[in-house]
Amino acid sequence: MSDLSGYTPERTDWGRFALRWGLFVILGLFALWYLAPLFVMLTTSVKTLEEIRTGSLIALPREITFEPWAKAWSQACSGITCEGLRPYFFNSILLAVPSVAISTVIGALNGYVIAQWRFRGADTIFALLLFGCFIPFQVVLLPMAKMLGLLGLAGTIPGLMLVHVVYGIGFTTLFFRNFYVTIPADLLKAAKVDGAGFLRIFVSIFLPLSVPIVVVSIIWQFTQIWNDFLFGVSFSSAGSQPVTVALNNIVNSTTGVKEYNVDMAAAIIAALPTLLVYVVAGKYFIRGLTAGSVKG
Template sequence: MAKPKITVGRIALYAFITYCCLYYLLPLTVMLFNSIKDLNELKAGSLMAFPTQVTFEPWVKAWSSACTGITCDGLRGYFWTSVAIVVPAVLISTLLGAFNGYVLTMWRFKGSDWFFMALMLGCFIPFQSILLPMAQTLGKLGIANSVPGLIFVHVVYGTAFTTLFFRNYYVAIPDELVKAARIDGADFLTIFRRIILPISGPIIVVTVIWQFTQIWNDFLFGVVFSSGERQPITVALNNLVNTSTGVKEYNVDMAAAVIAALPTLLVYVVAGKYFVRGLTAGAVKG
């Protein structure tokens, strides 16, 4: 295989891409540098300067003792609350999306296309427009201001997106595969469990990454439908940054912001390439 020729245009392209990457990573780099600085050094120096002496005290305080309003217990409890919300919400919405996509693709019924179009409208409904009816629904179900209530909200709102992902992926699966299974005597659930799910790996990765990111970064639902220790980490981070008691500790604020962002960063670093593969896997039928 011949090596690509090094030309002025190629060098310019790589230089431009490198510049874009560095520019894009600049905010994260600034937060990391300033989160490991002493407060006196941060006040006396520049935000863009390298730390002269590294300290992880801001991280420890952000995690365990920073004030998030009237309490000073750090982000630790809210972090695990977010985990308790994200994990079941992602699993349930992914499973529902896979099942809905399977039904809408392989087991068409009268009006299924209209049903799918109506379901897709859920992807375009603004968050703000469902706050009041959702609050009424949570109250009637008896799960208002609770972790199960937030899980329910994210499952309901996320199912439209997961259904879209799985339905578009399953369209590329040959119909003969399902027909052959029917001839062999496989029923509705057996085909789904033994044939469809095992070949759904790429789109499952896409859905998990998408849902994890959306739910973990959510602020609106968290601040409206929860309070106190039942709030997710995004709400706690907002409370921490806006707390005006005592001296403003910008290094602690930046450490807290990085802590809140770490899970989504790790997900994209570990599985980012599979996200693109999964999105393109069902792009062409046949």
């Protein structure tokens, strides 16, 4: 090895300073670029229609009004009904919460079995489930419609739930399987010697370890199901539409004047729950990561 004592850094302090600030400026510009639409949405949603017509798109509101928000929530018209987003928002909650819970539980059990209770054909089944992740939504529309019809669930929230659970299992299984393969096999063996059975080991030993991956699964599934439009528009009927479909209907209703402020408020309302999940669960995610890093 060469002697390092005579080494002098080529880059001066000033050069390092410029590089760092250059980086900040570039990152700042990107952040502005991405935040611009949100800014426009927020400002537009609290402007009056009059101000939108006369003012500039990126100007700050001269006077703030929350009327568009109230209208978007409870009065905006989609098609022939004028109840705002509210009923559809609750449809989405009714749809997303059980779907996320069910697909996460099934994924956890699948991952546990595939990663820890090795059985003949486990890899094949995992590969097939994985393949399910790559099937485009459009491909399953017709077979799924037929299935729902046969089950008598067409146009209902439970039907839509079933679609999302089935579609989500591939992803949740993948998450949990990849998490559980990193857990040493000795842990399962020790529990077996201690006399614990299949479910006991899962509930007492594996689930408490799984906080970080449960949070990942919840964030992923909630975002997918809440934001889904295609399944929602295909498999729901007038009373069971999720919020995304309602939002589309409100924005595309062409009766009377185009109320941009109401449209913007509706869009933000529809996006709020996913934001909330990221903010709340993201914190648990980090906490879960550090708690789970305890090695056995």
